[in-house]
Amino acid sequence: MENTPLSKYTVSFGLALALASVVNALLVVAKEKIPAVVNGLQKLTGYQWVTHGVIVIGLFAFFGWLFAQFNGGQGIRLTANRLIGIVVAGVVTGCLIIVGFYLIGD
Numbered sequence: 001m002e003n004t005p006l007s008k009y010t011v012s013f014g015l016a017l018a019l020a021s022v023v024n025a026l027l028v029v030a031k032e033k034i035p036a037v038v039n040g041l042q043k044l045t046g047y048q049w050v051t052h053g054v055i056v057i058g059l060f061a062f063f064g065w066l067f068a069q070f071n072g073g074q075g076i077r078l079t080a081n082r083l084i085g086i087v088v089a090g091v092v093t094g095c096l097i098i099v100g101f102y103l104i105g106d
Contacts (some may be wrong), residue, residue, distance in 0.1 A: 008075025012067035032093025
């Protein structure tokens with residue numbers, strides 16, 4: 001699996017997933033701690049969770065596209081194992097931020 005070539009979109013959107021997972025967690029914490037954030041998100045679409053989802057999905061799509069444009073349009077080059085490690089690290093970090101916040105910070 002290590003030598004299997006990955007498409008630029010597999011790598012790009014894998015990296016975007018890791019980034020979006022962390023941003024999602026930080027947005028959850030910001031909404032819980034700062035009432036103005038919830039109010040602002042609520043005003044945008046009428047429901048704070050809809051706006052939250054739009055932001056996270058929008059960032060995922062934007063950064064997936066952006067990362068695919070690196071290296072003259074060839075995308076970021078990573079091995080499969082490295083990409084898996086980055087995705088797992090991003091998702092676990094996002095989960096730990098949320099769990100840590102509710103266990104310790106709330």
